[in-house]
Amino acid sequence: MNQIEQYCKNILNELNPTYDFDNTLRRAFKDVIKYLNEFPDKISNRSKKNPINPATKDGISQLAITYFNAFYSPTIPKTPTTVPDEMVSVIMETVFGYSKKQIEEIKITHQQSMACENAVGSLLERYLDSVLRPNGWAWCCGDFVKAIDFIKYEDGVWYELQIKNRDNSENSSSSAIREGTNIHKWFRTKSRTGETMWNNVPKPMQSLGLSEDGFKKFVEQYLKANINLGKGN
Structure with missing residues (x-):
């Protein structure tokens, strides 16, 4: 040692x-x-x-x-504390004909929807970790490893993997970090069609039973088990 x-x-x-x-x-x-x-x-x-x-x-x-x-730290969606832009309400009322009461309801559901959307990426990594870690992978959680979410050391070589929830959820600076490296990338869904990419996971992850159904079941079970630990307002 x-x-x-x-x-x-x-x-x-x-x-x-x-x-x-x-x-x-x-x-x-x-x-x-x-x-x-x-x-x-x-x-x-x-x-x-x-x-x-x-x-x-x-x-x-x-x-x-x-x-x-x-x-x-539990990954539980939290309602944003920011105040919505009032001009959005004016536009919604004028263009789409929503009543003031409907707009107030939409404000709440929109904030909750955004909070849930923001949590999907972290929940995806937790699901992958639950399957990959027993098979020799390591989750780089804590956000201190550049551009890499999972690694696996096998036969003297590191396999480096970056995970994205959607094909459009990466900015140009993040993409640039991978240039000239051996970092592999995989995303879960196509933003324009909603098609999932579980049938196209990297080769080392194949045959481990990863699926959209498995992800859904994991999220439901995880949230039920942890909601009281990190529930937002």
């Missing part, structure tokens, strides 16, 4: 009473740290003055807290 592996072991043992994670989650976090030590340029440092070093105990400890806080 090298020093970095020992750091990971000690830190995970210290955190275990708080998080109570299983061996697959332990292994996944260790894989993320191993990956970042092999490719230190892949770490997304938010502080240029005090960058996180994944080769030190302090650095690994910071990443562990970020990783497990993200993993255990």
Whole structure:
């Protein structure tokens, strides 16, 4: 066991009473740290003055807290606290003929719909993690690995995967990060047709039973189990 592996072991043992994670989650976090030590340029440092070093105990400890806080924070849609633009109501009333009462109802349902839409991407990653992690994958949750959501180390090679919910949910800067790399990309649905792409998942993910039906069942079960932990207003 090298020093970095020992750091990971000690830190995970210290955190275990708080998080109570299983061996697959332990292994996944260790894989993320191993990956970042092999490719230190892949770490997304938010502080240029005090960058996180994944080769030190302090650095690994910071990443562990970020990783497990993200993993255990429930993904539950929360109604936005922003105030809708009143001019939208004026336009809806004038162009589409909605009454003021209807518009007030639409405001609420629109905010709730947007909140749910914003949660789909995270729920998709959680579903994939529930299937992929027992099969040797590691979810790069915590948003500190650049442009990569899942990794798998096999036969001495890293398979890097970026996940998107829809084919139009990526901006140009995110796309540019993949240029000249071996990062693979997969998206769940086509925005213009609604067609799902489960029959076209990357080869290492095939034969694992991933499906839209499986995703739907996972989301229903996950939300019912966690809604009281993170329900919005």
